[in-house]
Amino acid sequence: KNMYVNSTPKKLKIIDSYMAYILFTGVFQFAYACIVGTFPFNSFLAGFISTVASFVLASSLRMQVNPLNRDEFKDISPERAFADFIFGHLILHLVVMNYIG
């Protein structure tokens, strides 16, 4: 645990905490659906998929921004990664809002 706290750059920790937040939000939504049932199913799916997709986008941002992966992502600057992240979110939220009903 200390290795993580000490050696991880601040930027990445910010993203990690964001991802943890997304995770818990998704878990709580799922728990709610398990307890009270899935009606209305589309709303449950919209919420849950929103958290899942946000998690995925955040993780891809983290990968691309991580200095240790610089060799893999030579052509993609962190700003570019961030732009992709924003773009993905814009489309995701449009779809989620449509599906929430």
Add this chain to the structure above:
Amino acid sequence: MKMTVKFVTVLALILPFIFALASSLQALTAADRLRLVNVLQSATLSDPAAVYYSVHGLKELGETHKSSTDELCSILRTTMKPDNIQSIFHATSAVQLLKSECTLDVDKAWLKEQLKNGESVTALYHAVATATNVGLEINKEEITKILEAAMLKEETSLGQSHSFHIAMLLGTPHALKFISFIEDVAAQADEVDGTYLHLEGGLAPTATFIVGAYRLSEMVKRAPKLADDKVMKFASYLATRYNVQSVKNVDHLVWSLNVLSNNEYHSPVAVRLLTPTLTSTDERLYVEISDISGNKLKHSCAVALKSWSGAEMPKSSEFHYHTESSNKYSLSFAHTKLIHGFYTGVLAITPKKTSNLIGLKGIEFTVKVTTEVEIDGAQIVVADSDLSSRGRNVALTYPQRSAMLNADYTQRVVLTFNLINSRNRQEQLEVHQAFVRLSHRTTGRDIYFVAQQDTPSTTNNENGAPSTTGGYKFDLDVGQSAKDSFGYLNGIYRVELLIGDGLISNPISWHVLDLQLRFPSDLAVDEVPDSTGDQFKPRPAIEHTFHEPEPRPPVVVSNAFTVLVVLPLFVLLALWGRLGVNLTNFSFHPVSLVFYVCLASIMALYSLFWFQLDMFTTLGYLAVLGPLTFVTGVKHLGYVAKYRQS
């Protein structure tokens, strides 16, 4: 069940008549003729056409119109249209037929103009006939030329047939030019079922053609080039039109029937089977031959049976001619084995001298021979369901009724009987209907059962009757049929045996005995609610139940989870605070500001989308905001990148 019984019985009654009409020309009956006369006499005389058709048709039938000539004349005067050549034609022709002094106002100069009209043969015919009626001279050469030109253009069968009528008015030698058209017009006729021929347009063109073709041929003394079978098919078509209702059709029908009965060249022979059913006591088959109008043939003929589907041909295949009834011929089947069944035969007619009769060969007919059935060896017994013990067999004799029997739900009732042919007591019959009907005495409820044959046959002999048959059995397991057939209704039931078939002439309905049935006391009923009128009473009202909404969780739970889901956000903010998230490098560059504003507005748009907008308007706004966000975003991130690298 009841409906089936009724239907089959009715069908058995109609079938003989259907068979009798197969494949022979049917003559006009006296009843038909009377009906046609009535139509013509009682027609509403609203225009010259109606008057003409009535008077002409009645004349063809040998009658006169019930109205006086003066009455008809005044009707013609008032209803004739002076500018319509067809109206004038009908009016003047009616006057000619009535042989009256009735004067009609016809503009002769205008009529002369109509005679030059080569547009349609029918119109030309009306003009020429009217001219003849009023005594106006016609230029025969000119008319012939106009008619020849018009025939080249004429497309309707009616028009082409009218050319023969014009030709008759022109007389020889001009008429000779048009006899070749007879074959041409006949070739255009439509054939139906290989049996009927008619011209397009139905009765009026066909009748006009027949009258025109034959009368013109007689005038020029040349036989029309019409094959015998073609003429028979035209005649068969006319025979299907005996039930016409309008004056025009009736007139055309009787006009053409008269020509077919009285012309020099072809005279179709009509044959009617007078005995479509022969019973066991009949020995003679009767047929009637006549011309198509029902009149006696002009030439005496011999009728012979050419083929017969029975096992034996009758001793003499020549029909005996009944001089006293003039049209009737009969064939004796005495000394011939006539087993019950359906038989088909073919007749041929031979005139004693050469004649113009046609339709003499291949006249098919079907005859049904019936027999009488007898019930033999009938017995009834009440036994236990598993047949462990039986009661005494009770012998039954038709038509007596036996003593009442009792049966309860643990027992079965078995009725056995044989059906034998009265004429041939060794033969057992198989019938279409062998029903046992149980009717409850007090409520009248009927239940029908079918009596099964022990070894039913699957083949028919050559006469259409079943071969190899066995006895009949009716087996009622009271317990098993208690619910479905009886509805647990206790009481006394009348047991009737019903025997029926198309080939037996004595259907049987025999009240065999009364049967008291007892059903288990906990289920049995004594009265059945009268349900016969139920389908006419109002049905129970249907209350519509709307779709029940799904059960929702209690509000407390939902609210609790809402809070729970939002909670991680605060945790995140706390974490970010701890990590040292800062806004020190927040750029206040205008482009960046626009970028932030655009992002925020897109989020606001999405929330608005959820609450009230629809996809199309949202996409519309997005189409504006999107590119803006993109452009400003690129610029902004460019600055950030530059800042980071510096």
